[in-house]
Amino acid sequence: MSDQSLTLPSAVSEPQAGEVEINLSAGEIGQLSLWYLIWRRFLRNRLAVAATFVLLLLYLMVALAEFITPYDHLISNEDFVARAPQLPRFRDETGQFHFRPFVYGTTTELDTYNLDWVHKDDTTQMYPLKLFVKGAPYKLLGLFPSERHLYGVDAPGTVFLLGTDRLGRDLFSRIIFGGRISLTVGLIGVSLTILFGSVMGTISGYFGGPVDTVIQRFIELLMSFPSIALWAALAAAMPADITIVTRFFLISIILSLIGWTSLARQVRAKVLAFREMEFSSAATAAGASHFRIIMVHMLPNALSHIIVIATLAIPGMILAETALSFLGLGILPPAVSWGTLLQDAQTVGVVIKKPWLMLPGAFVIVSVLSFNFLGDGIRDAVDPFAL
Amino acid sequence: MTTTPTSPSDTAVASVESGSGQSPLLEVRNLKMHFPIRKGFLKRVVGHVKAVDDVTFSVERGTVFGLVGESGCGKSTTGRCVIRLLKATAGEIVYTMPDDEPVHIEALDPESLRIMRRHIQIVFQDPYASLNPRLTLKQIVGEPLVINNVSQGQDLQDRVAELLRRVGLSPEHMNRYPHAFSGGQRQRISLARALALNPRFIVADEPVSALDVSVQAQILNLIKDLREEFGLTYLFIAHNMSVIKHICDSVAVMYVGQIVEMTTTRQLFRKPLHPYTEALLEAIPVPDPRRDRHRIVLEGDVPNPADPPSGCYFHPRCAYAQDVCRTETPPLAEHTPGHLARCHFAAELELKGMTI
Structure with a gap:
């Protein structure tokens, strides 16, 4: 029995559904269009459904890019050139737990050997992450003016979740x-x-x-x-x-x-x-x-x-x-x-x-x-x- | 003889149908369908497949004319030429309109052909390939009506319901898709579609070959009933002699694109004149295990129509073949009144028939 259900997973569940329909004998039977049958079959494929959600999320994010992103993607910032990602933290240096995630500030030194800016987390400065913060004004979907962004920190802190590029622009x-x-x-x-x-x-x-x-x-x-x-x-x-x-x-x-x-x-x-x-x-x-x-x-x-x-x-x-x-x-x-x-x-x-x-x-x-x-x-x- | 008085042509059918002295409803004269064989990059023609080669027959009003033969003998091609799904290479296909006006189907321009199509319809062999899986019954059966602007809306729905009832299906099923139906039911749907435009002539291209034997009988009886009801004339294509026996009034036996024997069904079964017909009759299964039969089993396959044998096309498989059969092509000759056969020895051979 378990063998059968292994080899024919869809065959096991289908006849039951079919029987119910036959017993109903009216309405739906035979009237389901091919598109509907395709849709039902598609829903059974979990990986494909998950992929659909991922894609929907991605497209939603790019459609609402101005709202999702904390910074203008074109504005460079010479103070934070090529800064490593600032990951949200819950525990500070002393090991104390913070209910609201935070990011550290940044200290910048010049590495005179490599002639490169080196950014380090400044553990004395903590900036809690906030939702719907005020920032640069924009028009959502080109229609609705707004200046709220999904997340951010209070100035003078910065939140570069995925770091910055060589001109200090927020990579995310x-x-x-x-x-x-x-x-x-x-x-x-x-x-x-x-x-x-x-x-x-x-x-x-x-x-x-x-x-x-x-x-x-x-x-x-x-x-x-x-x-x-x-x-x-x-x-x-x-x-x-x-x-x-x-x-x-x-x-x-x-x-x-x-x-x-x-x-x-x-x-x-x-x-x-x-x-x-x-x-x-x-x-x-x-x-x-x-x-x-x-x-x-x-x-x-x-x-x-x-x-x-x-x-x-x-x-x-x-x-x-x-x-x-x-x-x-x-x-x-x-x-x-x-x-x-x-x-x-x-x-x-x-x-x-x-x-x-x-x-x-x-x-x-x-x-x-x-x-x-x-x-x-x-x-x-x-x-x-x-x- | 009852018909639905829905269109003027129906009453015309009813009035002429019984007159047997009239010209035949369909006459096919010297029909040829040669398909070119192309080879190479330039698609040069290197030969021809003579799928139908000089076929002549006529179908009387209200009768069922059978075309029988093995796969590849050209019977379906003949049927498709008759309704102009294929354009014949040569020959005449003359259809007599309700006003006795003869129409040359092979020479019709596209616009006249569209009008002509309302008179002649076709039912196909494969019940699974002949219905578009994306359309509901209503769309399938109603399609000819929609295309020809016969009806729409509620009227269309009523007509489709009536057609479905006529072929023994429930009108409530008209919103279902073909996948919900069995092979026999699908053939009923095909019949309903063919009947939608009130045709007078139907080409039935092996309509029961793909069905179970029990379902075959139902569909054959339906075809018979519809003939009575609508005054239809059929060109019935089959490869099974017992189906022919059940439904046809007269028969033409085809072999490699040619008619080898043609007469009434009764005569053909009683006294076949061509050895090929005898072999086909022998192939009918007899439901009697004790019956001792010396069966003639045909050896080999139908010859390649692109390269047929010399002389009589049947001689390589014929049990009675003589030297003359290898060299000389026999003509299709009338041996007894209304009984034509293409065999040098039709008069001499005593072939085994069967009583029907």
Whole structure:
């Protein structure tokens, strides 16, 4: 018995639910749409659900970046250049417990041997962490003016939870603001990928013949380019005097320029299969137009696969943007993305002496992994009739 | 003979259906469907698969005409050419409209074809592939009505309910998805969809081949009942002789894209003239364990239609083959009135039939 429940975990719980429905005999049975069945299956995958929450949290944080972060990510502070992370503490030097977490102040010395500023915790100064403190004014979501920040300490104290960079800017604030670009570049790139990929794939698969041949050879041509080199060349070809926003959109387009090819191939394969299915013949026999057959019979059936492929493509986009920006070809300062932040961690010296500058990499890893788990979860869920 | 007086064409069907002296509802003349074989980077044509090669038959009003043969003999391709899911390479497909106007289906432009599609519908073999899993029953059965702007809203709902009732399904199920139905129920749904536009002619492409034997009988009886009720004419494609026996008035036996024998079902079963027909009849299972049978078991496979054998296509598998069969192609000749066979020795062979 335990063997069975091990090998067929979903089969054990499902028939019971089914029996109840059959006993009810009315209403719901057979009327649950495929989307609902997919949703139910998805919810059973704990890892994918957890990844979804992580992603929602990340996107919420970057959307409310001004509120979440204690400092403006662009303001440098020469008193705190490359300060190590100030971790919240509960116990002070004397071992006394404080109910409210606090951070120490900072003493700065010049290391005359290395010619470097050395920051140390000043244990005589304690700044308790406070929620909803007053700080620099901003507009939340660009609409609501406010000057409250989620956390902070009273002046003259500072709270750099993840340290500061070489210009004394708060790394946590920079990571959150950088996430705005890094996390959305994937979404925009993937939207364009879905658009190009499904349109080209559908045309290629549905109409076939010479159209198919031309599109497929073109895709092969694009795929045979070394992608990093192509991105680099295209990024280098961008005019220097364009605004940050324009540059950001152009980079999204560049990333999706290659990304759409594999999606188009898979959509084509799906459409080829559906075209031979008898339900599309039946629609033809009923007088349906090509447009209707594509929109009603092809795309809805291919949609679940498109979503899976798209979800799994987002991490690739994030990584590609990070790589481009890391190489100095993507987002340019003063705009920040996780890639430009990682530029600061390019040398071994930094990695050894200021390891916290690699923390943006951790955010990349977490978001990429979450997208992969989410994509896997959707992929497993889209076939609700499989055991 | 009762029909639903929902459209003017119905009454027309009712009035002409009984007249047996009329021209046939469908005439197929010298139909050819050759698929090119393309090879290499430039997709050059290196040969043709002659899936249907010079097929001629006609279907009388109100009858069921059977096309039978092994997989790959071209019977389904013929059916698909008739409703223009495939565009035939050559030949004529003439359909007689309710006003006795002959229409050449193979030459219709897209707009006339759309109108024509209301007269001819199709039911497919695979009950799992023929229904879009993303649509509810209401959307599936109602689709022809929506496409052809016949009805919408509450009227659409009523019509779909009526159609479902006609094929023996409960109208309350119209908001369910196909995955909630069994193979037999799905074929009923397919039938309801085919009937939605009040067609006069239905191509049934192996509608029961994928079903259990017990369910097969139910669906066959439903097909029969619908013929009575709606005055339908069927082109019934099957590979199973016992199904043909159950439902068809006349039959054409196909082999490698050609008709090898054609006559009434009764005549074909009683006195087959082609050895291939005999072999097909022998293949019908008989539910009697004590019956001693010297079965003719067909050796080998259907020949490749891209490279058929010389002479009579059937000679490599024929038990009665002579030298002449290897070299000369036999014509499809009328041996007794209304009984055509493509065999050099149709007149001499005493082939085993069966009583029905």
